[in-house]
Amino acid sequence: MLVMLSVSLWSFGLANLAKSSSSSEGLFWDRFLYCGSVFIPSTFFHFIVAILGTKDSKKNIVLLGYFLSLIFFVLNFTYLFRKYMFPATETGINYLPRVGFIYNFFLLFYAFYLIYAHILLWKGIKQAALQKRNQLKYVLSAALIGFAGGLTTFFPPMNIRIPPIGNYFVIIYIFILTYAIVRHQLMEIEVIIKKTLVFAGMFVFAFGVFVTITLLVSRLIGGNSIISLAVSALIITIFLRPLETWLVNSTDKFLFQKKYEYKQILKAFIDEVIMVLNLDEVVSSTLKLLDQTLHPYTSAIFILNKAEDKYQLYNASGLEDKSITFSSDSRLVTFLKTSKDPAVIKQIDGIIGVSPEIAGEMARLKALVVLPLMLHNDLIGFISLGKKKSDEEYTKEDLEVLLDLARTESIAISNAQLITEAAQSERRAAIGTMAAGIYHEIGNPLNIINTKIQVFLVGIERGFYNNMSRDEIIQECRNILNDTLSQTNRIADITRRLSNFAKPSKEFKPQLVNVPEEIDEAIAVVSHDLELERIKIDKIMPLDLPQVLADRREMQQIFFNLIRNAAQAIEETGVITVKGLTTQDSKVRIEIQDTGEGIPEEKKNRIFEPFFTTKGPKGGTGLGLSIVRQLVWRNRGEISFNSLTGIGTTFILEFPKGA
Amino acid sequence: MKKKVLIVDDEFEFVNDFARGLEMFGYEVYKAGDGQAALNMIEKAIPDIILCDYRLPDIDGDKILEKAKAKYPKMKFVMVTAYYDEAVENRLRKIGADEVIYKPIVLAEIEALLAKF
Secondary structure, X not given: OHXXXXXXXXXXXXXXXXXXXXXXHHHHHHHHHHHHHOOHHXXXXXXXXXHHOOOOOOHHHHHHHHXXXXXXXXXXXOOOOEEEEEEOHHHOOOEEEEEOOHHHHHHHHHHHHXXXXXXXXXXXXXXXXXXXXXXXXXXXXXXXXXXXHHHHHHOOOOOOOOOOOOHHHHHHHHHHHHHHHHHHOOOOHHHHHHHHHHHHHHHHHHHHHHHHHHHHHHHHOOOOHHHHHHHHHHHHHHHHHHHHHHHHHHHHHHHOHHHHHHHHHHHHHHHHHOOOOOHHHHHHHXXXXXXXXXXXXXEEEEEEEOOOOEEEEEEEEOOOOOOOEEEOOOHHHHHHHHHOOOEEOOOEOOEOOOOHHHHHHHHOOOOOEEEEEEEOOEEEEEEEEOOEOOOOOOOHHHHHHHHHHHHHHHHHHHHHHHHHHHHHHHHHHHHHHHHHHXXXXXXXXXXXXXXXXXXHHHHHHOOOOOOOOHHHHHHHHHHHHHHHHHHHHHHHHHHHHXXXXXXXXXXXXXXXXXXXXXXXXXXXXXXXXHHHOOEEEEEEOOOOOOOEEEEHHHHHHHHHHHHHHHHHHOOOOEEEEEEEEEOOOOEEEEEEEEOOOXXXXXXXXXXXXXXXOOOOOOOOOOOHHHHHHHHHHHOOOEEEEEXXXXXXXXXXXXXXXXX | OOOEEEEEXXXXXXXXXXXXXXXXXXXXXXXXXXXXXXXXXXXXXXXXXXXXXXXXXXXXXXXXXXXXXXXXXOOEEEEEEOOOOHHHHHHHHHOOOOEEEEOOOOHHHHHHHHHHO
């Protein structure tokens, strides 16, 4: 930036010098242009060592450069530097200076720094990696063209008379450099613009305050510069920091809205992903989002397989080998575990690049960035991101948002894992309840049929049918077969219900659901427990209860769990009332009321937590209500409850009316 | 003199068929559909043998077993159940069940069992 500033000061001065109409005006613009010019060698040298990354070793030479520039800056205003201006219209510039003897030293200084910078650049190109080499080639060629052109402006003062056509080369130089910056990420252009705007804003403010205060003070008190300085300093100190924050934010917002939006999208996603309960869905939606916002060539999410103690690729995009695993003592994993920081191949603003060994492991994933997924102090997985398709580098700002995402992702993944485990053990519990039902509903008819046939066979063997007429025997057989048939129908009915109920719901499929029907299904499955435990069940359903747009199986699960919970809350005998109604705001409301123990006051705010149970050590898995609530939410419903100790609990479900 | 057997079960059809089978084996059969009816019938008929379902709608079979054995220690008591549970079986034997059999029943086995009493 400083190079650009110097060059532009110089160009601006030169342009005006060319048009100057008098020697005094010419003198002014000539001095002006050298204000820029004297800094060109030092700033250019500084720039070169900066992009070569050799800033530290060449620090003294850089400082010396600025020091010399300052000396020449001062001398620029003396006649040692420039004796007088003379008309030289034939060169294309109206006035040219007749130089003083100091000017020769300036030329030496100029030549030394530029030549040295180019030598360094040349060496740098030979050593640099491919991508950097391309960048440096741009810089070198641009600089050579620029300075070759710029050089011609030195000839007139040296009494060599050629028109300074070379000036136009300087413009080409600026073009090439700008192109290199944008195309090859020589520097991050957005960051440069942002920083420049912020700096300019702050500078204008400070300068404005200073000038205003000085004017005011000199008007009011009469030119006391110390007071004006003190007052300005005070005002500037108070307001500069808030101003900077404001400037940073507003440049972000107005200038880089796209970039700002992607951060907004990521942030919005962070809020959403935490609600997702299915691990596949968490992972694939995250990968999709990263793909759409950052556009990396590759992205992957690895999750710890506790049993095998290794990190397995869960899902990826852009990677062909989907069987990649990382053992928990691999260098990358060890790095992530101990540092809890992202692993980056190349240095990003203060975050140091990883060692070549880790970089080698990251190369398997074609990853530039690997973000740890930490939960408490455990590494539960990691996200890897490849090079961006835009060729843009990952910035510190990217990493900040990504780390936020990673933090939430860890929680979302672990939640989904818990829910998966929970759903499995919930299913086992449900199967237990259903097993009792199967025994009762299938075992009993089987026993009846079985006994009937045995009795008939024993009767034949023992001659009980010997005295009977043919018609009597036929009638006996008809009775037995009819009874058998009705018992097999009973079995068929319960198997149909159970198979219908037990089918796991894999995908979320909303459809119009008739609530009373689903409640019947759920009651049919739970009722064997109820019957045995002597619980009466009352169902109050209006005939015109509207249908609900929801996933049928999930609705069954909701009712099954709530009715079973109600049954388990009743110790001896009791009543469960299931009531349906339409609320005033046209919602379908289902109340499931039990006459059980009620929920103790201190446990009321915890009942929806996973693994929380009021049922004591042997009752329940403690997963029911947390799952029920997630299912209700997923079906756009609300769940609440009232409970009075000793009187009972009522769970209230409300779903929007479907269609 | 025929031996008296009481069948207790809430499945009406099963009770009827089971009773017919036992009558063929030469027993005098009494029937009860729930726990309270069973307790009444025990007092009324004073059976020699009780074949009782474990799960009944009002009173569980083990309660009937305890009451019957308390008053009539010589009365034979066979628990009939659909659910196999070793712990439950052991407990039932401990509180006095002479035998525990499982549904679906096998008539021939029951004939042999009752003959031993």
